[in-house]
Amino acid sequence: MSGAELDFDAEELAMLRQLFRAEAHDALETVTARVLAGGSARPSAEALTEMMRVTHTLKGAAGTVGLPVMVDLSHRLESALAAVGREPSGWLPATADLLVAVIDALRGYLDHLAEPDTDARAAQIRSQIDRIARPNRRPESQPPAFVEALPEPVLEVAAEGEAGPAPPGPAPWLHVEVGRIDDLMSSAGELLFDRTRIERRVQLLRTLARDLSRTRQTLHDALADDAADEARPGLRATLVDAEAALAGQAALLSQTTAALLDEIEALRRTIGELQRGLTRMRMEPARSLMLHAARTLRGLRRATGATVELRTAGEDTEVDKAVAEHLVDPITQLLRNAVAHGIEPAAVRAAQAKPATATITIRARQDGNSLVLEVGDDGRGIDTGALRRRLVATGRWNAPRAQLANDAEVLEALLETGVSSRGEADELAGRGVGLGVVQQAVARLGGEVTVASAAGKGTTFTLRLPLSTTLAQAMLFKVDGQVYAIPNAHVIDTAHVGAHATSASGGHDTLPVVRLEQLLGHGAAGERRPALVVSFAGKTLVCTVDKIIGAREIIIKPLGPLLAPLTLYAGATISGSGKVQLILDPAQLVRRAYPEAAATALAGLHDRGSSPHVLAGRALVVDDSRAIREAMTSMLGSEGWIVDVAEDGARALQMTRQLRYDLVVTDLEMPALGGFELIARLRGDERSKDTAVVIITSRANPEHRRRARDLGVRALVAKPITRRKLLEALAAR
Amino acid sequence: MPELRNVIIFTVGAVRYALELRWVREVVSLGFVTSVPTAPTALGGVCNLHGAILPVLDVGVLLDGVPGLPARQGDGALVLEAEGMVCALRVDQVDHVASLHESAGDVIDATGRPLRLLDPGRLLHRALELVAGEAERMG
Numbered sequence: 001m002s003g004a005e006l007d008f009d010a011e012e013l014a015m016l017r018q019l020f021r022a023e024a025h026d027a028l029e030t031v032t033a034r035v036l037a038g039g040s041a042r043p044s045a046e047a048l049t050e051m052m053r054v055t056h057t058l059k060g061a062a063g064t065v066g067l068p069v070m071v072d073l074s075h076r077l078e079s080a081l082a083a084v085g086r087e088p089s090g091w092l093p094a095t096a097d098l099l100v101a102v103i104d105a106l107r108g109y110l111d112h113l114a115e116p117d118t119d120a121r122a123a124q125i126r127s128q129i130d131r132i133a134r135p136n137r138r139p140e141s142q143p144p145a146f147v148e149a150l151p152e153p154v155l156e157v158a159a160e161g162e163a164g165p166a167p168p169g170p171a172p173w174l175h176v177e178v179g180r181i182d183d184l185m186s187s188a189g190e191l192l193f194d195r196t197r198i199e200r201r202v203q204l205l206r207t208l209a210r211d212l213s214r215t216r217q218t219l220h221d222a223l224a225d226d227a228a229d230e231a232r233p234g235l236r237a238t239l240v241d242a243e244a245a246l247a248g249q250a251a252l253l254s255q256t257t258a259a260l261l262d263e264i265e266a267l268r269r270t271i272g273e274l275q276r277g278l279t280r281m282r283m284e285p286a287r288s289l290m291l292h293a294a295r296t297l298r299g300l301r302r303a304t305g306a307t308v309e310l311r312t313a314g315e316d317t318e319v320d321k322a323v324a325e326h327l328v329d330p331i332t333q334l335l336r337n338a339v340a341h342g343i344e345p346a347a348v349r350a351a352q353a354k355p356a357t358a359t360i361t362i363r364a365r366q367d368g369n370s371l372v373l374e375v376g377d378d379g380r381g382i383d384t385g386a387l388r389r390r391l392v393a394t395g396r397w398n399a400p401r402a403q404l405a406n407d408a409e410v411l412e413a414l415l416e417t418g419v420s421s422r423g424e425a426d427e428l429a430g431r432g433v434g435l436g437v438v439q440q441a442v443a444r445l446g447g448e449v450t451v452a453s454a455a456g457k458g459t460t461f462t463l464r465l466p467l468s469t470t471l472a473q474a475m476l477f478k479v480d481g482q483v484y485a486i487p488n489a490h491v492i493d494t495a496h497v498g499a500h501a502t503s504a505s506g507g508h509d510t511l512p513v514v515r516l517e518q519l520l521g522h523g524a525a526g527e528r529r530p531a532l533v534v535s536f537a538g539k540t541l542v543c544t545v546d547k548i549i550g551a552r553e554i555i556i557k558p559l560g561p562l563l564a565p566l567t568l569y570a571g572a573t574i575s576g577s578g579k580v581q582l583i584l585d586p587a588q589l590v591r592r593a594y595p596e597a598a599a600t601a602l603a604g605l606h607d608r609g610s611s612p613h614v615l616a617g618r619a620l621v622v623d624d625s626r627a628i629r630e631a632m633t634s635m636l637g638s639e640g641w642i643v644d645v646a647e648d649g650a651r652a653l654q655m656t657r658q659l660r661y662d663l664v665v666t667d668l669e670m671p672a673l674g675g676f677e678l679i680a681r682l683r684g685d686e687r688s689k690d691t692a693v694v695i696i697t698s699r700a701n702p703e704h705r706r707r708a709r710d711l712g713v714r715a716l717v718a719k720p721i722t723r724r725k726l727l728e729a730l731a732a733r
Numbered sequence: 734m735p736e737l738r739n740v741i742i743f744t745v746g747a748v749r750y751a752l753e754l755r756w757v758r759e760v761v762s763l764g765f766v767t768s769v770p771t772a773p774t775a776l777g778g779v780c781n782l783h784g785a786i787l788p789v790l791d792v793g794v795l796l797d798g799v800p801g802l803p804a805r806q807g808d809g810a811l812v813l814e815a816e817g818m819v820c821a822l823r824v825d826q827v828d829h830v831a832s833l834h835e836s837a838g839d840v841i842d843a844t845g846r847p848l849r850l851l852d853p854g855r856l857l858h859r860a861l862e863l864v865a866g867e868a869e870r871m872g
Contacts, residue, residue, distance in 0.1 A: 443784075446784035446785075447784060448783060448784065466784060480770075482767060482768065519770065519771070520770040520771075521770070557784075557785065557786050558786070559779075559786055560785075560786060560787075560788065560818065560819065561817060561818050561861070562788050562818050562819075562820055562857065562860060562861055562864060563769070563772070563776075563779070563786075563788055563864065565861070565864050565865040565867075565868040565869075566769065566771060566772055566864060566867075566868050567868060568771055568868075569769075572767075572779065572786045574781050574784065577765075578764055578765065578781050579764075579765040579767060579781065580765070580767040580779045580780060580781050580786055581767065582767065582769065582779075
């Protein structure tokens with residue numbers, strides 16, 4: 001099967017493979033757990049069935065995402081497990097180890113799909129699997145390459161097409177890439193900006209309501225003053241009526257705006273909850289960070305021969321995954337620093353009656369809305385006197401300042417980049433090296449580093465970080481000496497614009513130019529400038545800048561209530577050196593570039609999806625492989641189906657009771673409730689007795705076909721599924 | 734006559750101001766001040782304070798429409814918190830914390846010299862008005 005047959009675009013395929021990898025890791029983990037649970041003894045029939053079921057699912061999914069070698073390998077593994085199940089003598093004490101080795105190799109294979117030696121790896125795994133299936137033969141006697149013949153018969157339970165009662169498995173977990181949650185987070189962030197915009201409009205409405213009241217009052221007063229004038233009674237009556245109507249309308253407008261403001265407040269709370277919920281999804285225990293530190297320290301110990309041990313506390317403290325990822329480097333740096341410069345040589349420690357084994361301690365704890373990480377050593381501490389002299393000698397501080405500053409302030413200076421990274425080959429210089437990196441990484445996360453040290457007792461670095469962050473991709477650029485950012489999702493290209501151009505040609509259209517050097521700076525035009533092509537709500541414009549810096553991952557910080565009216569800015573971020581950088585709101589740039597279309601631009605946001613698509617109906621895809629569910633959703637979706645998914649028959653049954661489906665596409669072997677059982681139940685229900693059903697399976701034998709016919713199944717499609725096969729099945733009658 | 738306890742006295746330009754200490758969250762030395770184009774002159778820029786964005790205000794513009802020195806890195810500042818808003822006031826010098834007396838409508842210190850007592854709520858509202866007005870003007 002070739003990739004071309006798959007009908008997925010490259011991006012989609014990559015996404016599906018990513019999903020498949022996560023799923024495969026889980027499946028393989030299940031097999032390992034089953035094997036290990038039995039020690040070296042032969043697993044129970046039930047355990048073997050479960051192992052075969054997950055291997056089988058793996059095979060189907062691998063085919064659908066276009067990984068033929070993986071199909072072959074999981075097929076072989078499934079067959080090998082079947083062989084072991086058939087012959088009690090087929091299980092040797094070494095089989096368990098061999099199986100675990102195969103599973104590990106398979107995982108390794110999946111993680112390195114892009115590397116050139118995959119064929120060699122696959123060949124090796126094949127021969128390993130062979131030794132499980134035929135333990136008494138020599139590994140050389142390999143069968144020829146992959147043949148599609150299915151191993152029949154399989155275990156009885158499997159032949160029935162149902163897995164029977166669900167084996168006790170782990171609690172259901174959902175595999176979600178961090179990137180996807182980040183996307184959601186940034187959408188939630190966008191919501192926040194949207195809310196601010198709406199709020200501002202409503203404030204305007206409120207002012208308008210007040211003005212309207214005032215106008216009415218003026219009219220009312222004029223009419224009262226003029227009560228005696230009976231010159232034009234008709235006109236007067238009209239005006240009196242109009243005044244009364246106006247009063248009612250003004251009151252209604254002001255009530256409505258007040259209600260709107262209440263609703264915006266409710267929206268604000270909901271957005272806050274959404275963000276908190278998403279953040280919780282990204283939380284992980286600090287343990288993984290500490291494990292990483294332990295590995296790093298082991299490496300350092302080997303490299304330097306230092307006698308040092310790691311103590312940890314607060315491993316269960318929850319950390320935002322995004323924050324944790326950015327903490328790996330700073331912590332590595334601090335460990336390196338402690339081992340290289342903090343801990344004294346053994347002789348010195350002995351002379352001071354300190355324990356021969358030095359200790360590095362990492363503590364994590366939550367403090368309000370902050371995560372606090374302490375990395376401390378019990379080494380020599382930092383000589384603040386020497387540091388004072390260094391600060392003066394290098395000209396960074398003057399003598400009185402060094403004199404007046406307390407120890408904490410002096411230590412703080414150590415963290416600033418460049419204090420002691422001047423190449424002096426003494427301990428002090430060494431301590432400072434890399435601390436700038438720590439400081440920058442932590443500042444970029446919106447946190448702070450402090451250091452405490454006691455001579456002879458040790459040094460502790462304290463990293464205080466926000467509990468969670470909103471990371472986003474932004475394009476950074478410079479105007480008038482300051483760095484600004486714009487959400488990268490809206491930057492579609494870069495360009496160059498002539499000195500006085502007010503429009504630039506891009507593709508087929510002429511694009512308006514917003515000269516940021518004039519909007520944000522003192523606008524000395526007169527040269528060709530680099531520019532960003534920005535697109536928002538279907539409108540594209542060109543922004544000239546002084547210099548394009550490039551795309552970076554940034555943390556979005558709110559500007560706070562005082563600056564909220566400045567809608568040109570969507571927030572701010574903090575650079576590695578602690579400077580505030582403003583984020584421009586693309587919506588406002590569009591407003592400036594298309595003043596007349598500003599109102600319609602917002603409306604345009606929402607009618608993107610109004611393509612004249614004909615709905616085919618509502619379909620339910622039932623499969624225990626997420627990769628297959630996603631693939632089917634994509635295929636059916638592009639044919640005009642509204643697609644829902646269920647991970648097993650039981651869930652599907654529940655869903656069909658709540659909603660009428662025009663089509664059910666189901667796998668046969670699933671935990672909880674198998675495919676045939678599901679179809680039988682559907683047929684027994686008045687609402688779904690005529691629903692079109694398509695079976696997707698990799699085990700299509702005549703018995704299955706007969707059962708399918710009896711149940712009025714429209715078609716039976718063999719995995720791997722392609723768009724063509726699916727379309728044929730849907731067209732079948 | 735009421736006595737005001739715990740008042741911080743500071744100087745901006747030639748004017749001495751007083752502010753009740755309960756509004757002052759901390760006295761800091763400003764980090765790098767990023768200017769905010771399109772903002773009114775009352776807003777001298779924004780700073781990073783413990784990872785949050787802190788607007789730096791010019792008390793002279795807010796009270797009298799007369800701008801003082803531009804806020805720069807290293808300048809002293811009082812961090813105020815009132816009405817749900819936080820901001821920094823650039824100061825030239827923080828004198829001391831004292832108790833004040835009111836005399837014939839003027840606030841005076843122990844030596845009898847007059848001071849301008851700041852109402853942080855009004856100050857921040859004035860700032861918000863200016864910012865909103867400028868934003869409206871810019872469209």
